[in-house]
Amino acid sequence: MPNNIPFYLAAAVTLGGAIAAMSLRNLVHCALCAAGAFAGLGAIYLQLGAEFVAAAQVLVYVGAIAMLIVFAILLTRGGKVKLTARQTAPNRFVGFLIVLLVCASLAGSILRSPSLQARTLALPEVTAPAQRIGENLMTAYVLPLETVGLLLTAAMLGAVVLAIREEPEARLRSEPTAQRRQALEEANIS
Amino acid sequence: MSPPSQYLIVSAMLFSVGFAGAALRRNAILVLIGIELMLNAANLNFIAFWRCGAHPEALTGVMFTIFSLAIAAAEAAVGLALIIAVYRHRRTIQLDELESLKG
């Protein structure tokens, strides 16, 4: 990549944000740093020439998911969590080792790959116009598009059902109806 | 380092960080953030390979990433709804306390 500096910058923001998101004590700080990481990633996309994806990344991740995470953090505050309490899971040493192992294997496989070494430094100019993307969505990828639409609808409904607060009065109101129905059935039989 | 390798290394690092958070932090929401980071790392992989691979005019990588984005959003929504529901019942979202599926 000819523009090394912007790349290093964006990469530093991304990775730094990610590490911060995973290590900070305050949850809201973690969420905001994550949002920063997402934004850095969007910058990398821009450098790679995927403008639409970059825009979508910022819109969706930073604009929606990060906010959602903040809301969730705020909704699940309180309870028994003290700031002085342990932040990491039990057996963290073993976990860390495993993480290192994963990282090493990934990095190792990338660095040792012969096909990747053989790339040239210069990359051709490629554009990904939104129009082309839209055309693709409507023609070649119409089925995944519709499926994803269905999935999103289901996810939305599911999230609502899972998170909805049950009203105690609503429960009381539903029972007499069931009792009345049963009494009616008995009257019909006799 | 060749251009694709750079991006891939970044993606690998991002993935490891996300995995570290998911594997090491107690709070469920932080685990979710880690998962999002891992997903993002994968997206970066897709875009990198699209750009530096053969037939970039087919826009395959871009399409894949768009769908991955949408699904990640849906998954985050449902996951957080789950966490909220669990919080309502158990008043805690520390993962090491949520072990009722213990055999």
Added chain:
Amino acid sequence: MQSIIKLLWLIPVLPLAAAGVGALLKRERRRASALLAIGAMTGSLVLSLAAFVATLPPADLPRAVCNFDWLDFGTASLQLGWLLDPLAAVMLVMVSFVSLLIFVYSTGYMASDENFTRFFCFMSLFAAAMLGILIANSLLLLFACWELVGLSSYLLIGFWYQKPAAAAAAKKAFITTRIGDIGLLIGMLWLYARAGTLVFYDRGHGCLEQSALSQLAGQTILGGMTISTAISLLIFCGAAGKSGQVPLHVWLPDAMEGPTPVSALIHAATMVAAGIYLVARVYPLMDGTAALEAVTWVGAITAVFAAAIAVAQNDIKRILAYSTVSQLGYMMMGLGVGGVAVGMFHLITHAFFKALLFLGAGSVIFGCHHEQDIRQMGGLRKLMPLTFAAYAIGMMALCGVPLAFSGFWSKDAILTAARQWSVSSVPFYLGMTGMFLTAFYMTRQMFYVFFGRSNPAARPAPESPAVMTIPLMVLAALAVLAGLLGTPAWPWFDAYLKGGPASVDFSKLVSGRQIAMTLLSATVIATAMAFGVRLYRATAAQAPRPADPLEAKLPFVFACLRRKLFFDEIYDATFVRLNRKFAQLANWMDHAIWGGLVALASKLAVALARRNSAFDERAFNARFDATCDGLKAGGKILTRWQSGQAQRYLRVIGLAFCALLLLMVWGCK
């Protein structure tokens, strides 16, 4: 004869069917059972008469046979069937006629008995079996019906089975005849082994036909006796048992425990005649052998023995029973010295007058309210005139009073033949002695029962009802008229049995020999009767009767005779005791040895079961439990992997991912 032969099987089957249906009738249906039995017997009588008519000369065949294969096994086969010849025909008529009369008589005699239905069922069964013996075509079928007759006799003797004496008498009858039947069975088996068949007449292959007879007569066995002699002697054993020859006569007097119609039918006219009939039937086998000598001697001895014992008996039926034994001896003697016709003629006449005497005795017993001791009776001549008349006719026929009565002609034929017997004339003298004794004891009986003063304590009823007296009348007529069939002037019976015509020849009647015989018989009988009258007239004047005057004169002889010459006691001390000892031994063996074996086997089985159970517990259950415990422990170990902690799962996934990556990288290399 060919037409009637097809229906001949109905003659025994009709009473058999009556017995079968009668067995299913309820006890209250007395009239139905009586009608059934009498109706079946009438049917048999009609068929028997038809068969008799068909055999009258001129007959188209000397003999008609119907054999059919009943059971095939390989090359041989079991044949059943029937035959019809003059011998069988005349017996059929006699048996069915006498049975019918006695059935009618029984409706009156057994009227007060509550087991009326059972009585007629058994009587029908007996009649069926007896008629079966008469028309059986083979020794095997004859033997089957023979045994059936024995069974019916047992059932009927023990009819009042609640009386221990009756049950014991039935058992005694059955066992004693059984002893004779063993001989018969061995003879039968031997005959089958030698001749290959038991069928009498089978188109030249039968066991009584020439080829078989010559084969049997040709071979000799131990003591120079021919096989036919040996077989004949064995068959005679069976006949001796059934016909009450000495020494197997002991059952007949005891058989009087049964009802009087039973005694009349079975033990006077028919069953005891079955032995005589058997000898007559297998006469071709016996003819010419030494077996006939044995038959004659046994018959003669029996005739005298039984007559002597009868002199000292006090039961009205027992006197008649010994009289029957004596007359059976005469019949055997007749068969031995004179052949089939002589013996069979006496059988026919004896059937009539003995049945008459028994029915008369039954009438007397019925009238005296079932009193059977003659010392308690008396003067019934005036009170029961019809019975007296019939009884007198029967008594005179039995004694053989000359010329008017059938008994004279038949006994005359026997004695004439005995006089001319080549081997010895001792049987003739024994026969004359027997005649003397017969007249003597019958006179004694008449005086005791019918003459003199009547016993006030007995309270005899007036004459018995008509159903009882009418058969008496019929039999009395026959007792006189049957004699006409066998006079020397017109030997119709003899000629009939041989199949040829009979010629009337009055000159034979007045030949010197005949007149001598007649005078001799008359003298003997008159002497005996005079003797009896002299002895017993004074006794008969008192009622109840005092001690027998003969007892005073010959105390020892009289006592022996009254005790039946100690036959029963001797048998009891020897055979019965031996049998009991053997039974005790067998019982001990059964308990100790076989029972011990069984107990041992059971103990072994229990021990084996216990060992199996222990093994089962230790080996299978324990191992199974151990396996289950192992599984549980393994499960406990595995459950440690399920920590319920999501992050641990994630770490494991990471680890697995690394492993996979390593595998793929190094695998591709």
